[in-house]
Amino acid sequence: MENFNQQPANDDKNKLIWWVIIILVVLLTAAFVVFFWRSIPYSSVVDFSVFKKDSISAIERDLNAVEMDNLDSELADIEKEINQ
Secondary structure, eight states: OHHHHHHHHHHHHHHHHHHHHHHHHHHHHHHHHHHHHHHSOOOSSOOGGGSOOOOHHHHHHHHHHSOOTTHHHHHHHHHHHHHO
C-alpha cells in the first residue's frame, strides 16, 4: 500500500518541476525580448539629408563610366572555364 501512495506524490512533484521549468523559460524569454527591444535604437525623425540625390546627368555619367569593352572576351573566357 505504501508504494501506491508514493506514486501520486512523485507524479505531483514531477508536474511541479515541469511547471517551474516552463515558467522559467517563459520569463527568461520575455526578459531577453525586453532587453533586445530596448537595445535597438529608435529614431522617430528621419534625416533625409543622409540620402544622396542623383540627377539624371549624374546617373548617365556613372553609366558611361562603366567599361564594357572587354565584355565579349570575358564571356568567352567564362564559357571556356565552364566547359572544362
